[in-house]
Amino acid sequence: MPGAGDPAASSVRLSESLVALTRDDSLRSTLAAVAPEHALTFVSDVEDLSSHLQIEPAGVAILDSAALNVPPAELARLLRAQFPELVLIVAGGPQDQAALSAQIAQGTVYRFLHKPVSAQRVKLFVDAAWRRHDVEHATGTFAALRPDAPSSEPTLSRRALWIAAAVLAIVSGALVFALSQSVVWHRAALPSPTPKRAAAPVQAGPVAGLLARADAALARGALTAPPAENAADLYRQVLQRDATNARGHRGLLLVADDLLTEAEQALLAGRIDEAAQLNEAARAIEPDNVRVTFLTAQIAEDRRRSLPPPAAAQREAHARDLQAQVKSFLDRAESAEHSGDLLTPADSNAKLFVDAAAALAPDDPAVSAARHDLAMQMLAQAQAAVRAGNLSSAERWTQAASDAGAPEAELAAAQHALQGLRAPPAQPSQPAQPAETDHALTLFEQRLAEGKLWSPAHDSAQYYLAQLEAADPTRPSTVLARTALVARLLDEARRAAASNDFGTAWESLALARTAGASEPDATAVESTIAAERSAATIPESTLEKVHNVAPVYPPAAELLGRGGFVDLQFTVRADGTVADIAVTHAEPRGMFDSAAVQAVRQWRYKPVLRDGRPVDQRASLRVVFKP
Secondary structure, eight states: OOOTTOHHHHHHHHHOEEEEEOOOHHHHHHHHHHOTTSEEEEESSHHHHHHHHHHSOEEEEEEEGGGOSSOHHHHHHHHHHHOTTOEEEEEEOHHHHHHTHHHHHHTSSOEEEESSOOHHHHHHHHHHHHHHHHHHHHHTTTGGGOOOSOOSSOOOOHHHHHHHHHHHHHOGGGHHHHHHHHOOOOGGGSOOSSOOOOOOOOOOTHHHHHHHHHHHHHHTTOSSOSTTSSHHHHHHHHHHHOTTOHHHHHHHHHHHHHHHHHHHHHHHTTOHHHHHHHHHHHHHHOTTOHHHHHHHHHHHHHHHHHSOOOOHHHHHHHHHHHHHHHHHHHHHHHHHHHTTOSSOSTTSOHHHHHHHHHHHOTTOHHHHHHHHHHHHHHHHHHHHHHHHTOHHHHHHHHHHHHHTTOOHHHHHHHHHHHHHHHSOOOOOSSOOOHHHHHHHHHHHHHHHHHTOSSOSTTSSHHHHHHHHHHHOTTSHHHHHHHHHHHHHHHHHHHHHHHTTOHHHHHHHHHHHHHHTOOHHHHHHHHHHHHHHHHHTEEEGGGSOEEEOOOOOOOHHHHHHTOOEEEEEEEEEOTTSOEEEEEEEEEESTTTSHHHHHHHHHTOEEOOEEETTEEEOEEEEEEEEEOO
C-alpha cells in the first residue's frame, strides 16, 4: 500500500470509498472486519449502486453475482465505461467466473472472488485492488478512457439498468445488441462520477519515461515479456536510477501480485509448468511472499500427481523433496512460535504453517508433534493469563487451544482454571491457626458429604482442602482429606461418563490428577470415559438442528487448493447447545479441524428427551470441505 508520504494516494484514499453490492451477510461482515481502514458502503441492488456512484466517488467496487439482476459481464462493461478508474472485483461461483473470463483477461474485472469467501483472501484482494487503483490514478493509466464528452457507450443510469433487465427477461440471446441500441446516453444530465483529485508527483528526466513505459506495460499485462519492454524490467530500471521511487516499488508489487494470480489460474487449469514459471517470476520480485511458498508446495504436489507411477529412485527423490517442504513449513512455524506469533499476523503465524505442513504430510510424526506443541503453548498462554487475572485473554487462549486440538484432560484443567478466575476463592490473609485448620477440616468433610467437590468455588471441598494444604500439607488429616477428594473425583468422573455428561467427566478427571491421583488410576478412568462416550454416540443426522453456521474455509487450504473432511464427536446438552467437541479423524490431519470445530460449536439443536425430560446426548458427524 502507498505510504503516508505519497500525497496522491492519500488524497484519493480520503475521498473515495469501497462499495459492495451484496445481500450476503457473511460477505458483508467479512468486508467490515478486514477493511476497516476504508470508507465502506453496502448497497443491495444495481439501482442503488448506480445512485451511489453518481453521488459518491468510489475507488473499488465488489459485485456479488447472486445480487445482480443483469449479467455480471454487461454490468462490468457499463461500470468501466463510465468510471474508468473504478477497480472491479466480482464474487460468485465457478460458472460466474467462466462467464467473466474475457473481462478478467482484458482487465475490465480485476479479480474474481470465489464464494464462500475467506477473510484472508478478501483482504488480499481488497488491498491489491487499492494498490492497482492508486497506481492507475497516479500514472493516469486510464486517462485516455475517461469519457469527457458524449459517446455511443451506454452510461450506468437507472433507466439503462431497468432497460437491460427488461431486455434480458424478453430475449436473453439479443441482450448485448438490445442494450447497445436501446439505452439512451444521459451523461450531460448527470453529475461527474469522479471529482478532481490530486495529481501524481511529476517525475522528471529519464525516470519519467521509464515510469510511463512501465505503467503502460502493466496496464496491458506485459508483466515479464517482451524483453526490456515488460513492466518488471522497466520498474527495476526505475529503481536502479532512483532507489526510493515509490511508484517503482509499488509497481513491482503489483507485478508480483498479478503474476501470482495468473499462476493460481494456470494451476487450476492444469497448466503446471506455466504456473511454475509465473510463480518463480513472482519469487524473483518478492522471495518472502507467503503466496509464493504455498504455490510452490501445491505445484510440486500437482506435478507429482500428474506423473506416472515413479520408479524407486524417483519415489525416494519425491519423498526427500516433500520432507524438505514439510521441514520448511515446520521451521517457519517454530520461528513464529519463538517470536510469539502463534495466531497472528494472519498470513505468517505458527498455526498457519503447521496447517500447511499437515496438508502435505498428515501422518508425519514431526507434524503431529508440532501440532501438539502448538496446542500446549496456547494452553501455557491461557495459564499465564489466568495467573495474571486477565479473564478475556485466558478465555481467548483456552478457546484457541481447544480449536488446535489440545488434549482433553489438559483442556479440562484449563477450563476449570477459568471457572476459578471468574469466581476467585478468597485466600487466607495469614497462616491458619490450629483452630482455623480444624474448622476448615470440618467444612471439607461437610462439603464432601454434600457432593460439593469443586463448586461453588469459594465453598467447596476443593477450596477447603487448599486451606488445609496451605496450613500443613503433611498433616495426617490433610493427607487423608486429599486421598478422599481424589477418590470422590474419580468416582464422579465415572458417574458423569455413565450419564453421558462427558464435560463433567473430563473436568473431574483433570481435577483428580491435579489433586494427586496416581497415573494408573487416572488412565483407567480416562479409558472408561472414552469407552462410554463411544458407546453413547448417535449419528448427528438423527437430531433436529435449529441453528446452523457454515464452516469458514481455512486460508491455508484455500491457498493450497485442498479439500478434505473432519470426523467429529460432540455432546448436545439438555439446553440444545454443543459442548465437548472432539476430532476423531481428519483428512488431511490438522488442515480443517479448527474450522469444523468452530462452526459446530455454534450449532443449536432441539434437546433430546428421555422420559419426557431433556438430557445430554453424544453425536457423531463428518464435515466435508470442497475446494
